[in-house]
Amino acid sequence: MKTLASLLLISASLAGTAAYAQEPSGELDYPPAISQTSSLTRAQVVAELQAAKAAGQVTFGNIEEPAAQVAASSLTREQVRAEAADARAHGTYAFGGEGYPNTGA
Numbered sequence: 391m392k393t394l395a396s397l398l399l400i401s402a403s404l405a406g407t408a409a410y411a412q413e414p415s416g417e418l419d420y421p422p423a424i425s426q427t428s429s430l431t432r433a434q435v436v437a438e439l440q441a442a443k444a445a446g447q448v449t450f451g452n453i454e455e456p457a458a459q460v461a462a463s464s465l466t467r468e469q470v471r472a473e474a475a476d477a478r479a480h481g482t483y484a485f486g487g488e489g490y491p492n493t494g495a
Contacts, residue, residue, distance in 0.1 A: 430438075442448050449455060465473075477483040 439448070463470075474483070
């Protein structure tokens with residue numbers, strides 16, 4: 391009788407582990423497979439990205455702020471260099487941000 395009870399207990403435990411092995415444990419199926427489909431072509435996506443960049447809607451970095459728009463300038467490179475040299479000569483420019491005037495050359 392003890393042999394029969396032991397045999398039944400062992401077979402029940404083996405059947406339980408076999409049934410458990412058939413179920414997903416949560417680790418093997420993570421992350422779940424996501425089927426992504428798109429109706430846009432690569433050219434359409436690139437065009438949308440360029441339009442968003444032009445409108446200032448693309449964010450950069452961790453602060454989620456759009457990139458600053460650069461103002462158009464009609465100055466030539468030589469004019470900008472001359473302005474920078476003049477500011478350097480008179481000490482009227484800041485280096486490193488607001489309130490940090492450059493004291494060296």
